[in-house]
Each structure stands twice: as structure tokens, then as C-alpha cells.
Amino acid sequence: MNDELQRLEAEGGIIEPDAPEKKGASEKQIMHKMMIALSKAGARVFRNTVGMAYQGKAIRFTEPQTVKVEPGDIVIRKARTIKAGLMTGSSDLVGWYPRMITEYDLGKTIAAFVACEVKTEHGTLEPEQLQFLKVVEQSGGIAIVARDNDEATRKLTEGGGIK
Numbered sequence: 001m002n003d004e005l006q007r008l009e010a011e012g013g014i015i016e017p018d019a020p021e022k023k024g025a026s027e028k029q030i031m032h033k034m035m036i037a038l039s040k041a042g043a044r045v046f047r048n049t050v051g052m053a054y055q056g057k058a059i060r061f062t063e064p065q066t067v068k069v070e071p072g073d074i075v076i077r078k079a080r081t082i083k084a085g086l087m088t089g090s091s092d093l094v095g096w097y098p099r100m101i102t103e104y105d106l107g108k109t110i111a112a113f114v115a116c117e118v119k120t121e122h123g124t125l126e127p128e129q130l131q132f133l134k135v136v137e138q139s140g141g142i143a144i145v146a147r148d149n150d151e152a153t154r155k156l157t158e159g160g161g162i163k
Helices: 003-010 027-040 127-138 149-157
Strands: 044-047 051-060 074-084 093-096 114-118 142-146
Touching: 027 044, 027 093, 114 127, 114 149, 127 142, 142 149
Parallel strands: 114 142
Antiparallel strands: 044 093, 051 074
């Protein structure tokens, strides 16, 4: 079970996947239940929240000011937008499912999950980045660390390369 599922389970926000469906269950409850079920079936899935937020210099007000803010309000100076998630319309859960190639796959093109970590000439992987790439690789995906386009495309066609 991945870290997100463990956190949700610890917070009591997960419904057991085998429990009967409650009438009027929220999408969030259904999604958490589905994440556990897919995980138990061998898939590795992640919540893909798509949205937009602002970042900039945040100033928290503790007292009302002449700009008519209330206690707890936040003003973001020089705000700029940040987009989160893969893209508008992308699925709520994304990830991969390791599949053994069988005779039923003959003549089919099978998609492999690709994870590419981009680094500068002297950039190094963080432990969390390396762990993610290793899990992708162990699950049959293509894990790549690349410093330029040529290295990325070479490693892609060779089936991956973390080093």
C-alpha cells in the first residue's frame, strides 16, 4: 500500500474496499475505496488533482487593516498562477499495472508507463526521486534520468536507465 493510502487510512478517511457501497457515498469516499481495491489487485495508482492556485509573497493578517481584510485572510503580492495535475480532463487516478506479456497480447501494442527525471549537468537525484524511479522500473515501466534530449531518447529506446 502506498504512502498516500497509509495516510488516508490513519486519518480514518478510507472505506474498506469490500464493504457494501453506502447510498450517497461521496466521490472522495468512492475514490479512496477504489485506490485500495486497485492496490490490492496489483496496480499502483495516484490521485491526480487538477486545478490552479496562486503563489507569491504571502502576508497573513492578524488584525483588520485599511484594505478591509478579516483576521485569517491572506493577501498574495505579485501573485502568479500554478497549475497542478496532469491536464484538464485527465483521470482522477493515474499510475500503472504490471502485466506479464501473454499469448493474448500477440499483435498488440502494449503501453508502458514512462517516468523521466530531468537533471542539469551536475544535478543529483533526491532519495525520493530515486525511489519513485525504482518502483516504476520494478513494475515494468521505463524509468529515465537524463541531462539532455539525446540521452533521454537513447534511454527511452533502450528501455530505461536510472544511472
